[in-house]
Amino acid sequence: MKARLPKGYGGGGTANLQQLAQKAQKLREEMDKSEAELKEKEYSASSGGGAVSVTVTGNMEIKSISMKPEVVDPEDVEMLSDLVTAAVNEALRTAMTDKEQQMEKLSGGFNVPGIPGMF
Numbered sequence: 001m002k003a004r005l006p007k008g009y010g011g012g013g014t015a016n017l018q019q020l021a022q023k024a025q026k027l028r029e030e031m032d033k034s035e036a037e038l039k040e041k042e043y044s045a046s047s048g049g050g051a052v053s054v055t056v057t058g059n060m061e062i063k064s065i066s067m068k069p070e071v072v073d074p075e076d077v078e079m080l081s082d083l084v085t086a087a088v089n090e091a092l093r094t095a096m097t098d099k100e101q102q103m104e105k106l107s108g109g110f111n112v113p114g115i116p117g118m119f
Helices: 014-040 077-107
Strands: 042-047 052-057 062-067
Touching: 014 077, 042 077, 052 077, 062 077
Parallel strands: none
Antiparallel strands: 042 052, 052 062
């Protein structure tokens, strides 16, 4: 007894595989281009009502940290540390969320963990 594939599946053999490979290559190129663009973007966040501001790149690197002079209190270094940490984490979250949204747009939500090359 032969198994039958649903209409539209099979029958194409090598041609279907070539089309699939071409689509995968195009998707890879679009993803590479998008990742390069994302790496060039900058994301900023602040904490303490703007007392500390941080800018990171899409490459997840800190580009700058600035703080208002009044927030620098030698008696309360821990508060300054908390403000810097909060601003850095928020800027990194923003960058990561943007990257995930861009990749999801390109892939149509297709994400297979464990397959190399798939974010």
